[in-house]
Amino acid sequence: MDISWRDLQGSMKSAALWLVQEVGEGNIFTKEGLRAAFPDKTQIDRRVRELRKHGWVINTSKEEPALEANEQRFVKEGRPVWEAGQATLNQGAAVSAAERRRVMERDGHMCQSCGIVAGDAYADDEFSNAQLTIARRKVSSAEGGSTVELVTECDRCRIGGRAVTADPGYVIQRAGSLKGIENEIFRAWVAAGEREFSKLELLWGDLQSLPPESRAEAKEAILRGGSGGTPIG
Ligand SMILES: [Zn+2]
Structure with missing residues (x-):
């Protein structure tokens, strides 16, 4: 080359x-x-x-x-x-089931905008539960032009409207009140311009994506004491 x-x-x-x-x-x-x-x-x-x-x-x-x-x-x-x-990338093509699984798996079964996992209630609205879909996100590239990226998003983020209107002053005030490790992590996200999910959040997403029975089994094993539990098959 x-x-x-x-x-x-x-x-x-x-x-x-x-x-x-x-x-x-x-x-x-x-x-x-x-x-x-x-x-x-x-x-x-x-x-x-x-x-x-x-x-x-x-x-x-x-x-x-x-x-x-x-x-x-x-x-x-x-x-x-x-x-x-x-x-x-082929922008018009439909997302295949395999592609859908791959994207969900890569994204840890979490909305890549707000971090919610399927079935969880929203923090500001306990009566609606998140549903995840695969969205196409247009990403502009440095050379000009743009590419389309497949990402996991919840219905609410995909539609784009939160019920509450965002207030920058309130956001800044709350960011300023963060202490210690939370403050450090949040500032790193802001500096990087993206949120990096922690191992804990990724693991949580994986747990929520298990079918109900295996999830109940996993939950029990985890609460019983970490790796001492029986393997989940
Ligand atoms: Zn979301």
Whole structure:
């Protein structure tokens, strides 16, 4: 290959070539290493995740529990998105059942806008329960133009209207009242421009996505004392 990742415009394309040229298939890279290579791209983690839609296999600690939270494994190269036309997804196609499962699984069965899991009641409206759907989200790319990303969203976020009108002053005031670890985590999300779900939230989403009987079984085993419980089949 005669082009270098440093020569490319567009974060996703250069991240893809960076993986190929600097990390290599099968190897582990860290968030710190990625950010050091792209110091001026604040959304670089997200761009790397987008590669999955183009057939790239990149494991996190969710797919590969032996990995640390800041580590990912570049398992397999996908489409060469740096080549003309390769980064365009088929926007009109219907979402297949397999694709739907993959997206839900990747998103931890949580609405990617508000974090609610299927069947949970909303914090400000205990009488309506969340239903999850797959939404198409238009993402504008650095080169101009845009791509469409499939994401898990609850009905309410997809429709876009919260019943209550947001008040920026109230949001700022509440953010200012956060203390300790909550304050630290929230500020990190704000700085990164995206919310990173914690291991606890991901695990909670996985638990809620189990069928009712296995969920009851899992709940019992967890409350009985962690790994001492019987495996759930
Ligand atoms: Zn939502």
